[in-house]
Amino acid sequence: MSQSLNVLLTGGTGFLGEYLMAELLERGHNVWALFRSDSKKLDTIRFLGSLGLPRSANSLHWVKGEILDIDEHWENWCKESENLENVDTVIHSAASTRLHMDECGDPLRTNLGSAQALKKLYLRKPLTVHIISTAYVCGLVQGEIVKEVNHPRGDFLNVYEESKWESENIWQGHATFLRPSIILGHSETARCTSFSGWYILFQAAHLLDRLMQDPSSRERFELGIDIPAEPLATTNVIPVDYVAKSVIRIIENPANHKKIFHLTHPDPPNHEWTLDLVCRRFNLGGLKFVGAGAPFMQPRNRIERMAWRQMQTILLHFANNPIFDRTNTSHAVPELAVPPITEDFVNRLIDYAIEKDWGLA
Numbered sequence: 171m172s173q174s175l176n177v178l179l180t181g182g183t184g185f186l187g188e189y190l191m192a193e194l195l196e197r198g199h200n201v202w203a204l205f206r207s208d209s210k211k212l213d214t215i216r217f218l219g220s221l222g223l224p225r226s227a228n229s230l231h232w233v234k235g236e237i238l239d240i241d242e243h244w245e246n247w248c249k250e251s252e253n254l255e256n257v258d259t260v261i262h263s264a265a266s267t268r269l270h271m272d273e274c275g276d277p278l279r280t281n282l283g284s285a286q287a288l289k290k291l292y293l294r295k296p297l298t299v300h301i302i303s304t305a306y307v308c309g310l311v312q313g314e315i316v317k318e319v320n321h322p323r324g325d326f327l328n329v330y331e332e333s334k335w336e337s338e339n340i341w342q343g344h345a346t347f348l349r350p351s352i353i354l355g356h357s358e359t360a361r362c363t364s365f366s367g368w369y370i371l372f373q374a375a376h377l378l379d380r381l382m383q384d385p386s387s388r389e390r391f392e393l394g395i396d397i398p399a400e401p402l403a404t405t406n407v408i409p410v411d412y413v414a415k416s417v418i419r420i421i422e423n424p425a426n427h428k429k430i431f432h433l434t435h436p437d438p439p440n441h442e443w444t445l446d447l448v449c450r451r452f453n454l455g456g457l458k459f460v461g462a463g464a465p466f467m468q469p470r471n472r473i474e475r476m477a478w479r480q481m482q483t484i485l486l487h488f489a490n491n492p493i494f495d496r497t498n499t500s501h502a503v504p505e506l507a508v509p510p511i512t513e514d515f516v517n518r519l520i521d522y523a524i525e526k527d528w529g530l531a
């Protein structure tokens with residue numbers, strides 16, 4: 171066990187952030203958690219309580235604020251939050267995870283703005299900074315191996331990926347980059363609080379299943395959707411507990427600082443396996459892979475249009491197939507086994523998501 175760290179955690183009330191916080195406390199570090207909303211803070215306290223954490227009130231402090239103000243309001247925050255000036259480490263997990271631009275300019279506003287504001291503070295206060303990025307800063311890649319290096323600007327599928335690339339660009343050489351792939355619920359409990367990414371595929375299939383009502387109708391087995399992707403290409407997904415455990419163990423060792431780590435799955439599921447599971451689970455059929463680069467087919471009738479609308483977002487993701495090198499991660503945390511993505515696990519993720527009404531409950 172390393173010396174205990176004094177960590178400012180941004181995004182601690184988020185899906186990954188809660189697990190990062192739990193791991194930090196579990197391993198004896200002191201945490202100052204930045205938060206915006208009292209209700210989110212309460213939810214996080216409840217979650218920590220369910221795990222028997224924190225063990226001492228001294229180890230967890232809360233700092234109310236907006237990440238974009240971190241430099242400008244730092245001195246005020248230090249007056250309001252006990253011993254905040256003792257923080258020596260920042261884990262920056264706060265982000266807008268919107269894929270496309272909204273009317274406030276997010277995700278660019280939050281993701282780029284927070285990288286800039288934190289950099290200003292770093293330039294006047296000694297801090298060791300670790301940035302939670304994404305493996306998809308590589309942009310669109312077809313079946314090639316993506317190394318744990320800084321990438322030139324790629325073709326991005328959405329503004330979110332681009333905003334994360336821009337943030338890395340600001341911090342290149344000054345911070346550790348921890349790059350998870352698509353994060354899934356906990357490998358044992360299936361708990362999840364953000365049903366984006368891979369969940370969209372399952373949610374779309376679930377909705378189609380309900381819209382089509384009659385469980386034995388022919389229509390639901392003849393959806394007639396051609397997917398422009400390779401069946402044996404993969405989607406890289408990774409359980410949240412593995413990500414949180416790796417992040418904290420990696421940053422505890424100063425030899426890892428300012429390096430890049432892919433927190434990705436070494437054996438991700440391929441598209442054929444995933445689609446087969448989805449079709450069996452939701453009684454659907456008539457979807458087939460027609461190879462990467464095939465033109466998107468226009469829906470021919472009402473049912474196809476409905477199916478297509480549900481699936482569109484995630485089908486685009488099927489077209490991006492990087493293979494992530496994990497040399498740095500395997501070297502840094504060789505003792506951490508990556509939980510396998512099994513049918514049983516995916517079914518438990520779906521059960522949990524349905525129980526939570528895909529985040530609406």
Ligand SMILES: NC(=O)c1ccc[n+]([C@@H]2O[C@H](COP(=O)([O-])OP(=O)(O)OC[C@H]3O[C@@H](n4cnc5c(N)ncnc54)[C@H](OP(=O)(O)O)[C@@H]3O)[C@@H](O)[C@H]2O)c1
Binds near residue numbers: 185207210
């Ligand atoms: N989820 C994935 O599949 C995935 C994959 C790869 C990388 N990542 C990265 O992992 C990190 C965590 O993602 P997540 O899935 O945990 O996202 P999340 O559940 O949406 O949590 C985002 C967190 O950021 C906070 N936040 C957002 N804007 C803020 C602002 N302006 N000021 C202060 N706090 C702000 C949110 O606070 P509130 O609670 O107040 O909203 C929340 O705590 C992000 O950096 C994301 O880019 C996620």
